[in-house]
Amino acid sequence: MELKFGKSDWIFLLLCMVVGIVAEEAFFRTEIGISYLLFIIAFYSLFFYRYRGFAFNHQRFGYLLLICVWLLAVGYFINDNIFFYALNIMVIPALVFFHLVLVTSQKNIRWNKLAFIAYLFSKLGGAIKYNLIFASLMGKFFKQGMDESKFQVWRKVTIGILISIPVLFIVLGLLMSADTQFERLMGGIPQWFQMVDAEVVARIFIVLSFTFTFFGLMQVLMRKQINVLIQDGDKLPFKMDTIITITVLVLINAVYVLFIIVQFKYFFSGTLQGDFTYAEYARKGFFELIFVTLINLTVTVLVLTFVDRSIGLIKRFMQVLLTALVISSGVLLSSAFMRLSMYEAAYGFTFIRVMAHSFMIFLVVIFMYTLIKIWIEKLSLFHFYFISSLLYYTLMNVINVEQIIVTKNIERYEQSGKIDLHYLNSLSHTGILGLVELYEEDPQLPGLKDILLERKNEANLSNVLWQSYNVKRSQANNELRKLHLE
Structure with missing residues (x-):
């Protein structure tokens, strides 16, 4: 160069x-x-x-x-x-x-x-x-x-000094641990x-x-790079056998159909079964269904990418099988969504639970596009997946997820009288603004005044540099300073 x-x-x-x-x-x-x-x-x-x-x-x-x-x-x-x-x-x-x-x-x-x-x-x-x-x-x-x-x-000499530095650190450490007098001598070097x-x-x-x-x-x-070109790369690095793939898809779909038929009432009744608690019912079912859904998405993408579907009758049959797999995934996502909603109604809204809800909605969008891709082969999966993931991530940053959490928990408190003040306090300054709103509605809420007093003292003592200026922090500190808690 x-x-x-x-x-x-x-x-x-x-x-x-x-x-x-x-x-x-x-x-x-x-x-x-x-x-x-x-x-x-x-x-x-x-x-x-x-x-x-x-x-x-x-x-x-x-x-x-x-x-x-x-x-x-x-x-x-x-x-x-x-x-x-x-x-x-x-x-x-x-x-x-x-x-x-x-x-x-x-x-x-x-x-x-x-x-x-x-x-x-x-x-x-x-x-x-x-x-x-x-x-x-x-x-x-x-x-x-x-x-x-x-x-x-x-x-x-410069190269020698650079090479010696890591060796000297090790040797000096060993010598200082071996001799107290030498350690005192070296301890005084920083003063030089x-x-x-x-x-x-x-x-x-x-x-x-x-x-x-x-x-x-x-x-x-x-600098112009003339010889660095990225071609379409339509040739697949390997291919999955069509007959084997069809067999796998038939068996998977058969299991899903049987599972959904047998468990349909259990999925969508919204009631507890057997000796399950709300936590066991929602958590166990939710994570299992999400994991299975992601497996289905992986299988679908692998088939669409690495299976030759050029033969007419086999192509149509595989499209039907993949469509059934996507629809089954939609049913599982619906069940997981309802389970999580039930859990939130019982125990409140948290960042992880709201993000899980948003991720399931994102997966619905992904599956809808994948379903279209099954029948319109010229579409690019990676192109859509990357752009939609980028938009989803940016949207989650912009909409302020914690504001949704605070709003939903306050609504739940107004309906049931239950709220986790310590969780709201563990959130960012959006959670503090929510606590201030709660105090204005119900000043006698046990424990709330003590939390706000501590936060108000922190706000009065805070000295934020210009680099750290943040709108939510400024709003929360201003609201805290205006509160009369004595």
Whole structure:
């Protein structure tokens, strides 16, 4: 890889350092809030500046990815769910990387093929290689005017120091544990370096890491890759035997038909059977039915992908069998949905239960498309699965699942007088707002006043930095400060 640097490249490197500073300020100072959104603004401003005049490809799907990235980043500003907070730290960078590679790739590259994953890693490897070559060029630049023998000596000394560091840590640890006097001597060494601020050094390292990550990646994506093409890949890596597959599908469908006929009243009566408690009835049945449904989806996808269905009569018969399998899965999903609803009515709404409900609705959408795919073969399963999964995940971030949980639990309290205050308190600031609403309705609710007093004291003592600003946190703290609890 030959590098040619011009004035615009040096300006771009400087801008990458500015965005690296923004990244360090956004992610390594305090809890993430509005800072993620500000970083995304800075990052994409850098990207579009570098690629001004560039002819982007795959624009429709690229716009979808871009919208999802921005919505997920806005989630840190609007909501504060701890599950999505942790997950999006990995999901957003992955989507950004996928988006950048996609829109800068060639038009004939197919992103919905498995080979595109290798293409993504090739770009990542190219960015690392680019930075190594850039570092080599910088070494040659600083080498100018220096005696060759002296440069080689300093180079080898630096390499030796880097190699010695991990060995010295191990050896020093063993020696310090072996001799108390030596341990005291080494314990006083940090005082020799009081002039060096370790935190400043760490932050400089973080800024430089971000700088060269952005710089290397965007520089590599600018380079045209002529020989890296991803073909349609219509040839299957292996095929499943048609007769064996039909036999398996017939047996599976026969079991489902018998099971549904025998257990239909048990599935949909909404009453307990035998000596089951609500927890045993709902939990046991729910997880088993969801697992079986996922098995059915896997079987259906494998058959649609790896079975040759070109023969007319066999093709129609297999379509009928797959349709029966999808319909059976729909019945199992309905039963699981009703079981979970019964469990929620008895024990209340939690994040896991609401997410399970939403996932079942998502599975219904997946099965509906799969049913269409059974009869219209030209449709792409992976294309739809990926896009629908992306939209589902983004929607779950945007709608604030915890607000649904709080609303449903308050409605349940108004109807039954039952509510788990400690669970609402364990939620994010959305749960605190729910507790404030409950207090305004029923100030005498046992235990509620003590929880709110503790939360109000925390709100009065909180000192939130600008990076952590969050709408829900601000609303909850304001409501707590207005409460008269004495």
